[in-house]
Amino acid sequence: MKNILIYIAGVLTGIVLTILMAVLLTSSNSVNIPIEEQQGVTLFDEPGDSVDAKRFKVFQVIDTGMALAASEELALNIGDENLQPLFDTLLHSLFQGPVVLLINDEGKLYYDDQIVEVPQGRSARQVGVYQYSTESGYKTVPIIKIIK
Numbered sequence: 202m203k204n205i206l207i208y209i210a211g212v213l214t215g216i217v218l219t220i221l222m223a224v225l226l227t228s229s230n231s232v233n234i235p236i237e238e239q240q241g242v243t244l245f246d247e248p249g250d251s252v253d254a255k256r257f258k259v260f261q262v263i264d265t266g267m268a269l270a271a272s273e274e275l276a277l278n279i280g281d282e283n284l285q286p287l288f289d290t291l292l293h294s295l296f297q298g299p300v301v302l303l304i305n306d307e308g309k310l311y312y313d314d315q316i317v318e319v320p321q322g323r324s325a326r327q328v329g330v331y332q333y334s335t336e337s338g339y340k341t342v343p344i345i346k347i348i349k
Contacts, residue, residue, distance in 0.1 A: 236266070236304055239263075239267070241332040242329060242331055243329050243331075243332075244329035244344070245327075248326040248327070248328050248348060249326060249327040249328065250326065250327055251324045251325065251327075252272070252301070252325040252326065252327060252343070254273050254299075255273065255318060255325070256273040256296075256316060256317065257270035257272055257273065257301065257345075258271050258314065258315070259311050259312065259313060259316075259317065260313065262311050262312065262313065266304055266305050266307075266308070266309065266311070267302060267304050268302070268303050269300060269301070269302055269303075269342070270300070271297065271300055272298030272299050272300075272301060273296050274298045299342070299343070300340075301342055301343050301344070301345045302342055302345065303317060303345055303346075303347075304328070304344055305346065305347065319347050320347070322349070323347050323349055324347070324348065325346070326347075326348055327343045327345060328344050328345070328346045329343075330344060331343075
C-alpha cells in the first residue's frame with residue numbers, strides 16, 4: 202500500500218511540475234523582442250529611399266508591429282481619392298507589387314488582409330532588409346516604416 206501512495210505522489214508531482222514549466226515557458230515567450238534583435242532583421246543607420254507605393258495589404262503578421270505585406274501596383278492607382286474605392290472593388294488583385302515588411306513602433310497592431318495606407322504628409326521609407334525562409338529557399342525583402 203505504501204508503494205502505491207509513493208507512486209501516486211510521484212505522478213501528481215510530475216503533473217504539477219509539467220504545468221508549472223509550461224506556464225513559465227509560455228510567459229517568457231510572450232515578451233516582445235525589439236525589432237533590432239529579431240532574427241533576419243538588418244536595420245540601416247538612417248532611413249533610406251522613399252517607396253512609391255501608398256497602400257499595402259498585409260498577408261502575414263510576424264510579431265507585434267511587424268507584418269509582411271504586398272505593395273499596391275502604381276499602374277492601378279487612378280489618382281482620384283473619391284473613385285479609387287470603386288475602382289478597387291472592380292479589380293480584385295491590386296496588391297501584386299513587391300513584398301515588404303511593415304514595421305511600426307507606435308503600438309499599432311496589424312492583422313491579416315488589412316489595407317495599410319500612407320497618410321498624406323508622411324512617406325513610406327526603407328529602413329532595412331528582412332530575410333526569411335520559405336519552402337523554395339530564402340527571401341529578402343525591404344523593411345518599410347511610415348514616417349514624417
